[in-house]
Amino acid sequence: MKEYWGMLGLLLVTIIWGAGFTASDIALQSLEPFQIMAGRFLLAALLMGVAGFPRVTKITRQEWKAGTGMGVFLFAAFALQTVGLRYTTPSKNAFLTAANVVFVPFIAFLFYRKKVRPAEICGAILALAGVGFLSLERDLRLGLGDALTLAGAVCFAFQIVLTGKAVEKYRPMALNFVQMATACICSLAGLVCSRNVKISFTAGGVLSVLYLGAVSTALTYLLQTLSQRYVDETKAAVILSLEAVFGCLFSVLLLKEHITLRMLAGAGMILSAVLIPEIKWKRRLIGNGVGKGENGGKK
Template sequence: MRKYIGEAMLIITAIIWGSGFVFSAVSLDYFTPYQILALRFTIGVLILSAVFYKRLKKIKKSTLKRGLLLGIFLYLAFLLQTIGLQYTTPSKNAFLTAVNVVIVPFIAFFAYRRKIDKFELTGAFLAIIGIAFLSLQFTTEVNIGDLLTLACAFAFAYQIFYTAKFVKDEDPILLTVIQMGVAAVLGWIAVILNGEMSFSFETEGILSVLYLGIFSTTLAYCFQTIAQKYTSETKAAIILSTEAFWGMVFSIILLSEIITTRMIIGAILILIAILISETKLSFFKKKDLLENNFQNK
């Protein structure tokens, strides 16, 4: 039961992140990317600290160390993605970020010699192909923005991998609080270094950042951390990769984006990827088992 609750939380996280694309687009009209990152992580750590203040007394040294590492990977991923977006197209930025889904199982293999699940790996590659259909404008040109975004994918992959590893022994909430706090501190350092201390107070901009802070950061990362206690890192990465699909859905609903054949193909491929990863083709294995039993009789 916990497994299914965890996977449901990951799906909700992907849906929230998908909707975040729209609110990020709106907030960029009022704030710089560095300001948005600092604000959203600050909102996250303030809300979590206020709601779970009693738990803060139970923070262990190991939680601080592990939360620090996760926070560095998290902010580094967003920073590289933001800088990369200045030199490449949004579609390539979204696609290359999603490459983390195929990096995660290889991190587990090379770092800990963990066997790669062939069904999850197949699902990961299918998910990447699906995301390519959803977001990528097919060009062969590679620039510095693409390389920075690919580095961002590695940072996200390590954040997902180590979340799954650390959450087995740590309180998921406390791990998230420390992670948010570290990302917020790094965010404000970047804002100060870039001399961006002048903020907009337009209502639309503030509401957009509040959505990103409350839902896309606080709620989503809480759900991700808790959920990864009950599922593998590769399966988590595959489910989280559906944010590209949900981003498309919200763009169609809220921004009146037109549905294309490529979008439909991409959505189907992502769905198949999740089914393969989730069921491990158990239907076919059961069918083969029944046929073998029948033949033996």
């Protein structure tokens, strides 16, 4: 029963993240990218600090170090994603971001020598083809917004790998607080360097930042951590990849974005690239008698 609640929690996370692409697009109509990120991560860090008090006052040196690394890559990922959204559509931004799952095994191999399976190589090739369908212009150039978003997806992949290693040793609440605080400091530094300190307050911009900080960042990262206690990594990866589908759906419903057949083909390729390695791995385990097998139930 707890596994089903965990799966439901992860599904809720993907829905919230999917709506986050639309919220970011609305916020960009009145605010600059670093203004959005500074407000988002400041609010998230404050909420996580309050939720984790007094544990966040006893963070170890190792937790600070690990959380800081996670926060730097999280900042870079959101910065590239948010700036990229100024030059592309929310649906393309969502599906290109989802490609981060494809990069994870290759980064893990590069730094931790984890074996890359044939299915993951096939997924990478399919994802590359999907990016081509989704983003390449007629002269085979990659649009600026799509290129920035794709670079952000690589940073998200690095953040996922670092998080996976860190949570094996350190407390999730402490790591999340340090991560959000680091991303906030980096965002404030970026805001000062960009000289876009003057803020134009609008109802849409303020509400979007509040949603991104409180719901799409603080709540979702906490909910994801709690949900994955009861759901194995394979199922979690498949569920979280649906973020791109909900991102496209909200973009069509709320922003009236027009979806072309070419975009659907590219999006389908990227989503398939995310799902295929996980599904094949699951089938192989079942074939070897793990999971539902001779014992008649999940181990």
